[in-house]
Amino acid sequence: MEASAAAAASRPPSFATQTNALLRKNLIFQKRNGKATIRLILIPIFLCLLLSVLQRVINNLLDQPRFRCGCKCVDANGTGACQNVCGIQYSTVDQARSCPIQNPTEWPALLQLPRPEYRAVHDPSSVFTGLPDASCRKSESCPAIVPFTGANETISNAIMKNLFTSSTLSNLSHLASVSNVLLGTDVRGASTGFIEPAFVSDQPIYVIRPQCKSSDSDILITVDATDDQKEIKCVQGLPLWRNSSTTINEETFQGYRNGKKGEGIYEITMGYDFQESNEKFLNVLALYNSSYQNNSFIPTLPFGLRRVSRSLNVVSNAYLQFLLGPGAEMLLKFIKEMPKHSTRQAFEFSTAVGPLFFEWVVALLFPVMLTYLVYEKQHKLRTMMKMHGLGDGPYWIINYSYFLILSTLYLVMFVLFGSLIGLNFFKMNDYSIQFVFFFSFINLQIVLSFLAATLFTKVNTAQAIAYVYIFGSGFMAGALIHNFIEGEFPRHWITVLEIIPAFSLYRGLYELGQYAIRASATGYPGMRWGDLNDRNNGMKDVLIIIVLEWLVLLPIAYYFDHASSAGHKSSPLSMIKCVLNKKATSRRINANAIVNEDIHVELEMIDIIKEREVVDKILQQRSSGYAIVCDDLKKLYHGKDGNPDKFAVRGVSLALPYGECLGILGPNGAGKSSFISMMIGLTKPTSGNAFVEDFNIQTDMENIYNNMGVCPQNDMLWEMLTGREHLQFYGRLKNLNGSSLDLAVEESLRSVNLLHGGAPDKQVRTYSGGMQRRLSVAISLIGDAKV
Template sequence: MNKASNAYLQFLQGPGTKMLFEFVKEMPKPVTNVVSIPDLSSLIGPLFFTWIILLLFPVVLKSLVYEKQQKLRIMMKMHGLGDGPYWMISYAYFLAVSLIYMLLFMAVGSIIGLKFFTINDYSIQFVFYFIYMNLQIAAAFLVASMFSNVKACTAIGYILVFGTGLLAENLFRSFIEDASVSRRGIILLQLYPGFSLYRGLYELAQYPLQEKRVGMGWDDLNDNQNGMREVFIIMVIEWFVVLFVAYCIDQVVSSGSGKSPLFFLQRIRKKKLASLRRPSLQRQGSKVSVQMEKSDVSHEIEMVERLVLEQNTSHAIVCDNLKKVYPGRDGNPEKFAVKGLSLALPPGECFGMLGPNGAGKTSFISMMTGLTKPTSGTAYVHGMDIRTQMNDIYTSMGFCPQHDLLWETLTGREHLLFYGRLKNLKGRALMQAVEESLKSVKLFDGGIADKQAGKYSGGMKRRLSVAISLIGDPKVVYMDEPSTGLDPSSRNHLWNVIKTAKQDRAIILTTHSMEEAEVLCDRLGIFVDGRMQCIGNPKELKGRHGGLYVFTMTTSWEHEEKVERIVQKLSPNANKTYRLSGTQKFELPKNEVRIADVFQAVEFAKSRFPVFAWGVVDTTLEDVFVKVAAAAAASSSYDI
């Protein structure tokens, strides 16, 4: 460059002109930018390390929302795991994972010699990471209360991770380094946990870049130019505030039923309810409802009214005028799901609830299991009120939901071990109960017990759900269509398990299988349009609401009138219910017809015209169900 310059000068000014070259010097740069390769971590550390630490946030968030989406948390709660233990166990687990993650993070950085880690005091680094990990877990609990879908929360979580890093590096950092920005403004921005994290990492990164090469120590926190002290104060305060707010929100919105925003005053309310409970229950069983119900239902209501006045009752379940009304939305009217259900169930009885889809069976089960709160009325489980003592009820309750609520990565044995521990089973008693449960539902042989539940067939999952509901000897069990999806052999075996289990506990079972209802249930209730239409054992229901023989005869179409005349002579009150291409079906009152007369009428018909097929059957439970449901649907025009 010097030779080229001299040649040009000599061309312009003559050969005597020359520029003297003395030395070469590098272009001036700030001292802080002259760094060695290990110091690159101090330049890129605040952004890069912010991303590394924040990556734990969507992991914790996804785990919490997954348990909510799959309704695993409410399943754990129904088996005795209270909110307090759940929070402590989950919090301790995530904190342990976070601390291991951060210790490895610090160890790897120190081993490869990054001055970001080696120069700064390790105790300050550990305290900083420890406080932020707690704040991050608390924030995850808070954000989890706003989501019910794993995919949505995961996407939002990662957007927050990368968005926070980019905003902190390109916007927040400029505020920190700009002396014109007020300190209060920076403190206000640091209320966002991600910016507090970045500010702490930024302060740790500045010390390795200084000429004195001395890292940050505890004494440096008193330096007015050091923002680490503010970061510590903000994060500690936010840690406790966010954790408290998250717990309050969780108590209000969790488990479907939730609590009042002033739930911490619930003990005072419980005492008031206890003092008013008996008189209010007496009023709930109104005479109007008794007069409007059928005799069997009226008898059940009267029994409930008598039981709720007794201080001590041996009945396991007593439902007193239980109602559930869902508010109208989008211009639609209110939905009366349960319209004053009264039911008394002693121990050792299996009560079957039959009804068409949308009748209100699931709403009833949801109220009894704490998923939703009753609009009015109440129910008692071994004397405990479902409105105020649901957590106590859970300790002696089992539940088999309509849809299997299982962890995909846990084995069948691990599921039973977990729920057995929630029922206070320990040691040898726990192992024995698990083995017996696995054998009872045929999940013990062939290594099935140690296979992940996600690899089970639908029938295996159903059997595992039944085993979970019965482990730990619960006194009350709710089963929502327990045999759905099972083959005939597995279904019959499961029925034997349930029949054995009901000897010392009360079971409420919903089903659409009339065969299952007759085999398992001591009493049945047909539930239509939110109201109990009839109650009794299967024989009583068939005798009370059946009382008919169903006579069928198939001939050629030109002889249909002759068949009808023969049936009218056989029973004047016979009712024709079906007619198609020569096949006719009649209902014959039992008090008018003898079976011998039916056979004589058939022989007479055969002597007059060809009879292709005929049959006479007693009323089935399915016929009773169809008849009661149709009559109730036709006459349901009033609500209480």
């Protein structure tokens, strides 16, 4: 049995053997760590409950009488009998939102104007021509600028001459009489068309004319819906020719860039590009500043309606008059909202805060996985496993699978429980879309964890930076992605931003939230697969970006992880630095080696010279027959801040036959640890080479580990595993199994006096320092290592 065990241990462990050993160890570790895992999976349930409680509190507040449609007892028949009548006319401002509106008010279509203090004026640093002097802002007499262009300047000018009305205003008295007059306002539009804010605000309504006359002032009209008098002022409309649509676009956004964000500052009224229009057909492009409507402070509220219907109507009339004369026109008498049934006021809190809040919930797994990987790196556990024959492939498969299962359970619990308690964010949207989106992203997040783990050596540093990343990137994504989408930022630039994983996650959650809001408000279904073909839906782009990033980063992360775990390279950054400094370093090494050889050659003892001669003879043979052969092995540490270079190991030549026991003696700093670190692959030699079992330590460390047992200078143990479980894990990596494994474990424990007092089945964290040292020795001896 011992002979068969020794033969098995001498063979390199197969892929399946390594996977089986690591899987068994991880299952034991997770069983001991089960409470923490359960707490992690329960976090989304707790967060969903919190959202549900807040949602119910808000709904209860909105269900109070002050938010229900107002009612009043009215003597409808004149008999003194009281009849309860409800409606907007009996409601407060808070109550009116829930009332039915069977016949919405008809409002004149208005043109959106810049406020008087922001209208475009001449700027010496600007290339835009024809603009008035800036002094008109003080007197609030600046005209409404309308830049235009087209392939045919003559026709474009002829059309624009008919843009503004010059008819008399004396017959204006009610709203119904202003449909033929071009009116504008500088008041923001409402989120619905039930009320036109321009007619209920204190700001005047402007009539836009080619030139303002004295008779155009002090005009009052009656607003039928409120019986209030509304003042009408005149403002000059000033068309200005521009050479291209690009110039108009630049001019349109000039004020927004120069103004203060959030105040809706813009300077240009409207822009038109007549393109190839002629006497036979009209093909006009209307340009306006959509960023004016951006609501940066309450991102989830609907934006104000954009007043573009009058802009299109007035340019159509101008074209008709260009063709047929002044009497031709296309009437736009009014605009009105669709009728509305009675509703119960509600605020979808979970959907409103969803994108940012849910992004943090999903990204919370990133620091958890990163901590796990960096912990094994910080405590050299990954190195210890590698020394006992564990390859990168099995390590990745087992840990990747564990992270994937954990993340999937985490998000399934999140979506499932959120749906059960009624969160519309999950209920309204197709579950298969949610699964594909979340599953794709957690795969990308796992790869990012492996990639980020190569950059850190300390758990605390990794955790701190990970949490700063997920919260900081969440805020940035919420600010940029949301504003760019609603501000109609160029789509390709939004796609570029979504290459950042946190931004793509936010965009996907944002789309799910928007469809849930729409479904809650209108009764339409949430996001379905067919909606991904909608140009305004960014989910399709997000899914493509996430999958492509996963495919690209997976081999990159594997490569960097392999390089950083190889022993002599700690991170991708050090690898790059090593490549950049390789040439200069080699020159310094050679120079120092020559100098030091000249100094010490006469001081070498005879036995050292003889050992070097023996090594030279051995290296000339194809098979040395020696356990270890060291050939002029050196380790040089370069001085920093002006300090000289220091040799830690100065040219060790050594040949050790099988069965020999070598002890290395020397004071602190003599190079003992540095020599052993090079032999076991923790550090790379500066020059020279060594062979273990005829395998080169520069290129064949994986084969060397199959025949080597290492007791590290510092204990590399899992605190939550027992001594027996440690030996079983490393024994399996040495191809031991069944009774052979049990016998080897018993013998190892007995050999270091850990077989009594229940020590084998106690967790290592309960061991004393001496017991941990003995367990490390037992681990190094299990499997009948040749070296």
